[in-house]
Amino acid sequence: MNPSAPQPERPSPSRRRFIKHGIALGAALVAGRVAPAHAQSPPVPDDPSRVVGGPMLPYGERSPFEGALREKGPPSMPDEWGGNFTPLGEMLGTITPSDLHYEVCRGGIPTIDPKKHRLLIHGMVDRPLILTIDEIRRLPSTSRILFLECAGNTRTEWGAPLAPSVQFTHGLTSCTEWTGVALSLLLREAGARKNASWIVAEGADATGNERSIPMAKAMDDVLVAYGQNGEALRPGNGYPLRLIVPGWEGNINTKWLRRIKVVDSPYMTRMESPDHTSLMPDGKARQFLFVMEAKSVITFPSGAQRLPGPGFYEIKGLAWSGRGLVRRVEISVDGGKTWRDAKLQAPVLRFAHARFRLDWRWDGREAVLQSRCTDETGYVQPTLAELVKVRGVNSIYHNNAIQSWKIAADGSVHNVHV
Amino acid sequence: MNPSAPQPERPSPSRRRFIKHGIALGAALVAGRVAPAHAQSPPVPDDPSRVVGGPMLPYGERSPFEGALREKGPPSMPDEWGGNFTPLGEMLGTITPSDLHYEVCRGGIPTIDPKKHRLLIHGMVDRPLILTIDEIRRLPSTSRILFLECAGNTRTEWGAPLAPSVQFTHGLTSCTEWTGVALSLLLREAGARKNASWIVAEGADATGNERSIPMAKAMDDVLVAYGQNGEALRPGNGYPLRLIVPGWEGNINTKWLRRIKVVDSPYMTRMESPDHTSLMPDGKARQFLFVMEAKSVITFPSGAQRLPGPGFYEIKGLAWSGRGLVRRVEISVDGGKTWRDAKLQAPVLRFAHARFRLDWRWDGREAVLQSRCTDETGYVQPTLAELVKVRGVNSIYHNNAIQSWKIAADGSVHNVHV
Known part of the structure; x- marks a missing residue:
């Protein structure tokens, strides 16, 4: 049996069982990359075990099939000015690789x-x-594992939702281990x-x-x-x-x-x-705001991604607070009507990104996904309406409102305000 | 006052105070890179604040002045076979960047x-x-932050100490966050x-x-x-x-x-x-050894490094155990006669590298530095003599003995067995 052979069109034994029993793994483990594909296609052996592989290198490189990149915005500005956004939708775990840590510059590097x-x-x-x-x-x-977040992160969301993806709504935050x-x-x-x-x-x-x-x-x-x-x-x-x-x-x-x-x-x-x-x-203007308040965002499923069909998915995201530990993250799949507690990946570290996850079965109907963070001070991440009621819409900075992702019946995911 | 100007030859006010008071920061904060230098020297502005900097990039690069690299061994073997050693002597904190994570291959990548x-x-x-x-x-x-260690890590140390640096004595261990x-x-x-x-x-x-x-x-x-x-x-x-x-x-x-x-x-x-x-x-041969026992090594000062002179230094290193949490790391500067507890960087995570540190004032005389790890089971890292007494010298694998670094009067650091 050759596991490298193309997958047959008919359901495999494993997939049949997922369908039959309809348990955790779900009915729709169908093929199809969920995240945006950047893949190049270099020549590769049909069976890599039949040939000697390549040499070990002094300094690593990614697989040529991987291509997550930072993207700069706004596009009108020169390369020395603006934000360079972490592709949060493609990030795993809690550590951001230094190569993809967000950057903000006003005079170049x-x-x-x-x-x-x-x-x-x-x-x-x-x-x-x-x-x-x-x-x-x-x-x-x-040494300490710490998030950083630009005060202007999520600034696109004060008005109509224009940013298509979590990279551009929330990608000005990252988390690495700092030593000094x-x-x-x-x-x-x-x-x-x-x-x-x-x-x-x-x-x-x-x-x-x-x-x-x-x-x-x-x-x-x-x-x-x-x-x-x-x-x-x-x-x-x-x-x-x-x-x-x-x-x-x-x-x-x-x-x-x-x-x-x-x-x-x-x-x-x-x-x-x-x-x-x-x-x-x-x-009047608020000055010396300093602290980044509790915030969270779902990174999967998120804007510009596509669910290949109904079935099991793990909802994943990141939460953080500039006032201390993240204590709780709740998830709604009905636009904020009902909430369920997500699992927080241990260890949750003070002032670091916390990864949250929740098992979910998508029934194929329209859904609006939200996450809501509570930190150790008891502060609860506000809705956009709550935030605007207090702050108006001229704040630019420190938008920590709950983010909404709408999943359409075709599986496409969109940035919406509800 | 231009902080980018070359440092004057005479002691600065700050350095005078370090000398006068002789407190924590020590008498010998003299110039001179401690770690091996790989620096290239690209043209750089005399004052970087006078010119617009470079563009932000989609995927990061190191400064051209930084050059820590993995090195492959043994040198007699082709690039597809052997170990690719993490430069532990130049690593900071507990997370190993993926680009420098150790690799062992027998048939290439x-x-x-x-x-x-x-x-x-x-x-x-x-x-x-x-x-x-x-x-x-x-x-x-x-997701989980975990060390990996090749069973053959430190295999050079069963016999006479041949490996010059911590990269080659202990560089087949690294620590990253794994998701799956x-x-x-x-x-x-x-x-x-x-x-x-x-x-x-x-x-x-x-x-x-x-x-x-x-x-x-x-x-x-x-x-x-x-x-x-x-x-x-x-x-x-x-x-x-x-x-x-x-x-x-x-x-x-x-x-x-x-x-x-x-x-x-x-x-x-x-x-x-x-x-x-x-x-x-x-x-007889022991088989299915599996667990990597408690181990530690001082990464600074370590073999092939050089201390520029007497004075304050922070002794730094890494400890880990395949049986659970690192509970204690002790440091000796007299070849194992006396021991002091090192500080463990919080959080100490199960099956992850733990960073330890200890303030030390070098008096300029010959010294032999050692670290000794105790894990949560109470197991204490053995001396090489203790290990050899039980295992003999044909083991090749699973050498977790205490490592000794001798500091000569000229500040040079050498791999020794004591």
């Missing part, structure tokens, strides 16, 4: 020689520091003064991307990171140094970090005024 | 079209199954019979790599994995399907998985007889 790069810590300190990368890498270190030095260690070493209440972090790119951070957070859990998923940071994620501010909006996680100034008030920089502020219905 | 690949489950079952990748990816899934389907689900679906006590797994490469696995383990925590660190498996790690057998020797984690036969006894295949058996002093 600088090329930095780590031997020339310095980190300056100055301002209201007794002992200004200038540190090389080698010096920083010799200090006591720590506690910022508190460096601030103590520099002798930050008692009356200092903020720091201002600055990157070495063309924008500087200055951001003010309260001293309490800076002394709590902020990292000066040089490592990501076991290696050095990728250039688009801040090589050789990035400030990692767990649970806070992506932009404040300063890439290409080169200066930290210890100060006694926020600096009202471009990136915190007018950028990263939210205009409210009364004409 | 097959090229497999996932659309043509099938998984056959047959033998002592009521309903043989033939599954496509699409079908497998639709089933209930799970529980094998127990597939075996239940196939209707594995009550009197079936083993399975035989077979890969689609030129070797087949058949291995027998007891049914109790197969029904416990084994995965049929299609995902690694968020993406599809890499070709060298089994694309498109790999059996993942938590805590057991790497070879039994069958790559390119294409057949599982349910049987009532082990099949005594080439890969389990004579391969992966250990010849004992009495002339």
Whole structure:
């Protein structure tokens, strides 16, 4: 029996049983790739066991049949500006490979020689520091699996649903293991003064991307990171140094970090005024929002995917909260009328993506899928209507509303607001 | 003040304080990359903030200044045969990037079209199954961060210490997040019979790599994995399907998985007889060793690295156990006479690499560094002498002895047996 032979047209014994018994595995394990196909088709042996395989390589490559890619938006902007979205619909588990971690740039990705790069810590300190990368890498270190999310993630969803896929509605969040030095260690070493209440972090790119951070957070859990998923940071994620501010909006996680100034008030920089502020219905703007509130999204089935037919599916998605642990994710398949608890993949880590899953049998009729996250503070992810009622529609940033995916009778999946 | 400017030759204010106070950060934060340098030197701007940076890319690349690579051994063998060692001395945190995950091949890396690949489950079952990748990816899934370790990892250390670096003494272990389907689900679906006590797994490469696995383990925590660190498996790690057998020797984690036969006894295949058996002093061979016992190794400072001078260093390393959680790692800097507890990076996960760290001040005199792991069963990693006393020196496989790194007065680090 040759398992590499083409599958016969008639139902195999296994498929017959799925149909007959109609249990967990479902009636519709039919062929057909669910996710968008990027596959090339290089020449391959009919039976790979009959030939010697290829050589082992010093640095890995994907199979030529795999092609998940980040995509940049908005399309009107040059390659140095905008967001580079993680293909969440094709991601598995909770770790995002560094090659596909989202990026947001306003002045391109600088090329930095780590031997020339310095980190300056100055301002209201007794002992200004200038540190090389080698010096920083010799200090006591720590590692942590953490999500990042751009404050502008899901900004398309304030108005009519335009983004076709979860990559473009939610792809400005990713989750990797970061390694670095506690910022508190460096601030103590520099002798930050008692009356200092903020720091201002600055990157070495063309924008500087200055951001003010309260001293309490800076002394709590902020990292000066040089490592990501076991290696050095990728250039688009801040090589050789990035400030990692767990649970806070992506932009404040300063890439290409080169200066930290210890100060006694926020600096009202471009990136915190007018950028990263939210205009409210009364004409005032919220500023220094910082924390990414509890949020979740179904990544399968999601927009632009297609279900090949009725039957068993595992609904899968990601949940996260900038206020701590994800405690619960519920799923609705009827547009929010009824909810069922999803399974959370253990271990659920504070400030990391949590993978949730729920077995589901699609009956072939129209369905609207939603997920709703509750974090350890008891905060429940709002509907879009609830969010708009409080915030209006001029916020741009911090849209953490429940996402809806409509499955049409033909199996196609669409972004809808219900 | 330009932090990108070259560091002055005279001690900076920060360095003076480290010297004066002699506290944690130590007296010797001098310049000089500790790890082996692979850096190229592309043209870079003197001040990257003065120019627009490069474009965002669909799929990431490392900085041109980073060059950690796997290395293949033994050098006498063709590229399709042997081990491809993870550069553990340059790895950070606990997650190994898929590009640098170790590989062992005996017939090269097959090229497999996932659309043509099938998984056959047959033998002592009521309903043989033939599954496509699409079908497998639709089933209930799970993800888990797990180490793999080749049974032959550290085989160089039975005799005189020849391997110069931790890459070649211990680099046949790595740790990634695997995603797939529980094998127990597939075996239940196939209707594995009550009197079936083993399975035989077979890969689609030129070797087949058949291995027998007891049914109790197969029904416990084994995965049929299609995902690694968020993406599809890499070709060298089994694309498109790999059996993942938590805590057991790497070879039994069958790559390119294409057949599982349910049987009532082990099949005594080439890969389990004579391969992966250990010849004992009495002339008998141990067989079906399976579990990778508790083990640890210091990755910094380690062989072929060099300490630039006396002062503060963080000793770093990895520990793991195929029997469950790592409970404790102790470090000796005097060749095993005295021991101190290292810090374990939280969360410590069952069957995953645990990162340990310990602050240390090197006084500039000769030192021998060792780490010793204890797992949740109470098992303590043995010295090489203890291991050899029981096992002799013909075992080849399953060498989990304490590793010693000698630091010479000039800061050079060497592999020694003490």
